[in-house]
Amino acid sequence: MSVYVKICGLSTGGTVDAAVEAGADAVGFVFAPGSPRTVDAALARSLATPPGVARVGVVRGQPIDEVLAFAEEAALTTVQFHGGEPESDLQRAAAAGYDVIRAVSIDELEAAASAPSHRLLIDAVEPGAGHTFDARRLNPLALPADWLLAGGLTPDNVARLLRSSGAAGADVSSGVESSRGVKDVALIRAFVAAAREAPVGA
Numbered sequence: 001m002s003v004y005v006k007i008c009g010l011s012t013g014g015t016v017d018a019a020v021e022a023g024a025d026a027v028g029f030v031f032a033p034g035s036p037r038t039v040d041a042a043l044a045r046s047l048a049t050p051p052g053v054a055r056v057g058v059v060r061g062q063p064i065d066e067v068l069a070f071a072e073e074a075a076l077t078t079v080q081f082h083g084g085e086p087e088s089d090l091q092r093a094a095a096a097g098y099d100v101i102r103a104v105s106i107d108e109l110e111a112a113a114s115a116p117s118h119r120l121l122i123d124a125v126e127p128g129a130g131h132t133f134d135a136r137r138l139n140p141l142a143l144p145a146d147w148l149l150a151g152g153l154t155p156d157n158v159a160r161l162l163r164s165s166g167a168a169g170a171d172v173s174s175g176v177e178s179s180r181g182v183k184d185v186a187l188i189r190a191f192v193a194a195a196r197e198a199p200v201g202a
Helices: 013-022 041-046 064-073 087-095 106-113 158-165 185-195
Strands: 004-007 026-030 054-059 078-081 099-105 119-123 148-150 169-172 177-179
Touching: 004 185, 013 026, 013 185, 041 064, 054 064, 054 099, 064 087, 078 087, 087 099, 099 106, 148 158, 158 169, 158 185, 169 185
Parallel strands: 004 026, 004 169, 026 054, 054 078, 078 099, 099 119, 119 148, 148 169
Antiparallel strands: none
């Protein structure tokens, strides 16, 4: 089994196509307000992907009814919660047929890892800022086997950080941008190729 790779914050057909063609397992669309990467559901739906590529919507503190409406309109397969939402919101998304990712910062990890009812993504303290965190703060024995690493990943460091952390996958956004919010096709391709160099759970 290879490393799971998600390219997040996409907003154009060219970058979605590049991620898919490079072999990414998932593409991510940001619905949370206030990000330079935010898109609406209609645009996300228009960015077609082939079967087998997960379509992930990133939300932060939005009402669950609004989230589920976004998810349906955008033809998502997965909802990624980033705002400390209550477990009931995640359960509602799962009951509606979506895969669910619970994203937490390294500072919030202890509480989330103690009862990982959904796939866990561990990010830096300031998501989207391009900062890494010290993998020595992780306790691999307390983490689910399929957890994902995020925060400051780039084509140059992803293989090393996957190996040192033991993560099963990588989620990148700012690390494949030429400027804030602007994805770079060459960096997307390089990132996926580099991530594949790291064995799962290494």
